[in-house]
Structure formats: structure tokens, C-alpha cells
Amino acid sequence: MLYAVLIMLLGIVVGWVLRDKSFVKNISKKVSLVVTISVCLLLFVMGIRIGLDENIVQGFTKIGIVALVIFLSVIITTLFIIKRLTKFLDKNSNER
Numbered sequence: 001m002l003y004a005v006l007i008m009l010l011g012i013v014v015g016w017v018l019r020d021k022s023f024v025k026n027i028s029k030k031v032s033l034v035v036t037i038s039v040c041l042l043l044f045v046m047g048i049r050i051g052l053d054e055n056i057v058q059g060f061t062k063i064g065i066v067a068l069v070i071f072l073s074v075i076i077t078t079l080f081i082i083k084r085l086t087k088f089l090d091k092n093s094n095e096r
Helices: 002-017 022-052 054-058 060-095
Strands: none
Touching: 022 054, 054 060
């Protein structure tokens, strides 16, 4: 893990040093395409690994229900807070 962080930091430093060079700007689109393809390949392989894991496949229903409860909780809480803040701000703006 430490090696991954060090490699990433090295890439950041190299990118920062070369940020104004014209040849770097020319290959930026090509690098972006390679990164996109790599991420898609990584997601595909992760999907295969998840599909091969019986425990995860059997737990899809439970995982889905937990995700739905979390989603609904966040939405309901956000709407409640927005409604209360709107009333509070409207009340304060009418007093001025």
C-alpha cells in the first residue's frame, strides 16, 4: 500500500513539474483515453470477482434492502432539513 501511495505522489510531482510543457499537453488526451479504458477494465474484472463470490450473490437482497433504507433515510432527512431551514430563513427575512 505504501508503494502505491509513493508512486501516486511521484506521479503528482512529475505532473506538476511538467505542467507547462507543450508535449505533455499533446499527449494528455491519449493518456485520458488509456485511463478510461483501464478503469473500465478494472470495473469489469471486479464485476467478475463479485459474480464468482457466492456469499455476495446470495446476499444481494440484503445488500439491496440496506442500500434502499440508507438512500431513503438520506433523502427524507435532507427534505426535512430543507423544509425547516426554508421556514426559518423566510421567517428571518420577513422580520427585517
